[in-house]
Amino acid sequence: MSTLAEFAEQLRLAGLRPTRQRVAIAALLFDGRHRHVSADSLTEEITAAGLRVSGGTVYNTLNQFTEAGLLRRVLVHNEYSLFDTNTDHHHHFYEASNDQLLDIPNDDVILAKLPQAPDGHEIKAVDVVIHIQSK
Amino acid sequence: MSTLAEFAEQLRLAGLRPTRQRVAIAALLFDGRHRHVSADSLTEEITAAGLRVSGGTVYNTLNQFTEAGLLRRVLVHNEYSLFDTNTDHHHHFYEASNDQLLDIPNDDVILAKLPQAPDGHEIKAVDVVIHIQSK
DNA sequence: ATAGCTGCAAATGCTTTGCAAGGCC
């Protein structure tokens, strides 16, 4: 459990002014659990919490948090963007039928080996999405 | 090298009427090389070939080809969609700085092991995108 | 005070869709 002051400090460290909206969003997102949100689902959550943040600001905040390394953008489809509060290195299962994203537990089993990056390049990130469907 | 009649036959087998536009697009896409196209780059290519296919039809065709298994949609960003003419199981390097997508040669080194799909589910596809940048 | 934010609405860009005209079987 964190206090609002701690969220403010976390934002300050990330180079972001701890404004009312950003602290509120941080408090919703970084409650200790790992979650996946879209601009839309986050807006609903904000509303459910009795708060109000304009649409543009939700998008801006999501992008700023991502740039600051507090969130990670996950690519599973191109209808809209999803953000993961878990920025550690890990991968995902994605079920298209209900647009559900799941963290892969114990993902160390996957990347036993990596290919060499092309000459003059280095690997920045590795995204693995395993598409699944009900049997 | 394939003839137009062969492309027509390929489309028919895929359950698609071999219309002028579809055959033309197939001839451009399936020339034996493996390529990555967007709706936009494909339209340019069509124009460069002295042909004309309306924008909506380019999108429809790309989707129909994908559904028919002739193309594979690759997710690397969500600015716009990319399609790969190589539908075999393989993975990609992606360089964001110039929006360049590269097939990973010899990709068997990667997926030494796969995690178990969640209960009641099965793995449909595995997408690996390795983001790279120049050193 | 002032640089940085927010809100709102308009703008953007890719993609889809509706409908009339045209082409494949």
Place this chain on the structure above:
DNA sequence: GGCCTTGCAAAGCATTTGCAGCTAT
């Protein structure tokens, strides 16, 4: 001929942006 396709333009959506007013510091 009948049904699937195409073309074109309009509509759709997620996201970004411009600008005036607000707010952390």
